Amino acid sequence: MGSFSGTCEIVEAGEELNFGQHSRRSYDKDQKLHKLKLGYKSSLEDDINHLFEAINLKASTKSVVLSQHEGSSPLRKIPLKRPITVGTPRSPGMGNSEPVTLKQALRELCLYKASETAAMKRLSKSTSSPGVSEAGRIKTLYDAVVVEASGSGLSLDDGKGSGVEISIMPEETRSNSSGKMPENLQTQTMKSSSQGSQNSPRFAGITTQNSTGNIAVHSGIISSICKYVGHAQKIELAKKEKHTSAPSPPSPSASGHLSELPEEDPASSNISYKASAPELVRKDRLKVAPSSSSLVGNRVSKLSRNNSRSVKSVVRNKSSVKKKIKQNPGSAACTSGSYNSVNIDSNPSKIPVVCERCQCTLKTESKEFIPDSLISHSTKSNDEVNPSNGNSVASKPCIASNSCNKSRAVVMKVKKNIKSKEKGEFSQSSKSSQGEYSSSTSISDESNVSGSNCGNRPHMSKDVRWEAIRHVQMQHGALGLRHLNLLKKLGCGDIGTVYLAELIGTSCLFAIKVMDNEFLARRKKMPRAQTEREILRMLDHPFLPTLYAQFTSDNLSCLVMEYCPGGDLHVLRQKQLGRSFPEPAARFYVAEVLLALEYLHMLGVVYRDLKPENILVRDDGHIMLTDFDLSLRCTVSPTLLKSSSSNADPVRMSGPCTGSSCVEPFCIEPSCQVPCFSPSFLPAAAKERKLKVDLAARIRSLPQLVAEPTDARSNSFVGTHEYLAPEIIKGEGHGAAVDWWTFGIFLYELLYGKTPFKGCNNEETLANIVLESLKFPDSPLVSSHARDLIRGLLVKEPENRLGFEKGAAEIKQHPFFEGLSWALIRCTIPPELPESCEFGFPNTSPHETKSKYLDSKATEEHLEFDLF
């Protein structure tokens, strides 16, 4: 198989169903392979050894972290050019011991807290007391364990032996049924023009999605957005009557063109991707309807032939598949070095459209895709969002994100350009833009939830961006588009467009996802948007996006999120030698993704759409998992697999610090670990031996908690072709284990530069996934540990798949991650990135930057929105 030519993404179109027991097919080969996973568990002794090694190394780790603070420029401090150090055993690691113990659970909590502290210090020196990253959920689980442990006689007060095995797996949320999809299975037409019955769990076919579906979304968004672009600081929203019967195009005198912010991929613009353009054409989504046949062949045979990974498929009930062409930021056409723009003729029937993925210019003559929101704009300009009674945040320069500083100059220049056009250049000439520039705003109920209130997000509670938003809200009462300068378009998805935005009056950058509600409703995509919104509101994790605010304005739902300037892993992989990551780098990325998935599962979220395109790279080189609209939400009920051992006496085993203040999570910080674990009256070697024995006994005696929603079930055909798990393709119903399958594909792709089952077309790919055995190329050379992990994950029967039983806890124990400090990985120096991959904005040299802006300025007269 060659390199990827695209990514096929299956978009969930139906409601999640509960299925009873789904059939399982045995695959002897995979079962044999699966047995291998049983062999990698090392002894407790080894685990303890690692623990002590980590303790010893922790101080040095701190030094490394602290050194990162010492730089003139936050962005320059980004360790992009530094070698990766993920292989350094700095801590006991979570993985090479027996199932996660109470001790480990505590340690994870503690180390997370510690690592967050360090990370927050790096990001913002204002951070003084980071919260616990996994917040209430983990606390709840922990509390439950504490209760249980207490009830069983296990003292948790020592703070050292409080190990809990926490396995995270999605749990069944909807009642299992006979295997049919419910009548009310939601059909998401996303990209598909036709849908089939949702009653059949079988997949009848796929309809290539029409790219115009996106046009509708974005034309609507753009028409409204353009009213704000560049106007943010001169808010002169026309007070005109709302036009409800027909689009009210902006006055042609203004400019005659619909202007759009320059679009580019920060991480990819410096590189020509012409050679690899096919690979970059990904994410077509297919909409696939379950057929009445359970035979894979039936399914596969009906798949549209599409080699593009950009095709997303929604498996619903129909045999229709719609192909959606999306622009890939890294595609050749968008890397020409200048901002990509397309004039939008005033004639709405001839709207030039730039494919988001392949950059081909398309045209649509259909008004059907012009969102109604373009037609009616009320005169109100009350962008809303409730003021928050948010938490107080350290008042500091808004440089929480390193990108703030680095991009400030760029931002200002872009702002200048944009502002200079405020007096009319943003008029919209397309049919959809006939409305006035005035805007109506409705206060979203949801805005109350987020706003600037970070109360339920202790992880990011000290982020100065909270304070910046809160300040705006205090001044204006509500946050809205008028408070944001949209600087450029970052990308476009199925349900909305993401822009880079600056909060006016600050240098704080955000990624704002704008979704047209009417379009979503018309396309029945509202549930996806709602799912994403709800999930985003729950998140508080270093490797997941922070939602700072949400509001509805002009019938546009806006999510104000953390901006991730480093592009995505798919683009980044293209820049690697051989288009694959070195193993240490791959390990780093998959480890962070694993933690993000673990957290999501703990929250009852089965992600279902893991792929490099959805992994964004932060300015500090760490990752952020995005895109939750295809996720399955379910409930999680932590289950105590094993209560504490009746004959164990953790108090006595815990050593001299037992029952002391060691209950403090930071007990495991290096500074206090020594007193906790090292009786001073014993020789070092003896102390170590004693502690190992004690710890081993403690681990054996601790309760084990499974918080993985193992019974989660869905029958939707959701995902990306090359990443689809066999059980999804077979329509047998799927659960949390699909994330571990995709995790295996993900690791494979990072290491080998391609996915393992990719065929000549989507049908072949799906057939390969179900029928073909896993094979590894001869090159590049990949370690046996990595291959073994992939084998364990890519077991076709979910029940035999690594992670099925205890979720991420199982996977973390694999030797591939040996020596990795899970709790401190956030403070680990990220992999070295290629020279061309600068974070922030693509052109970093003054000259280049100037050129870039000149390019932008050259088109200033006709700043355009490119539709796709």
Ligand SMILES: Nc1ncnc2c1ncn2[C@@H]1O[C@H](COP(=O)(O)OP(=O)(O)OP(=O)(O)O)[C@@H](O)[C@H]1O
């Ligand atoms: N927080 C962010 N920071 C930087 N860029 C982002 C951010 N969120 C999204 N993007 C960019 O915007 C693009 C569109 O994101 P979006 O989530 O809307 O679409 P998607 O990833 O294609 O998923 P879907 O179509 O399922 O919504 C992404 O591919 C990414 O390049």
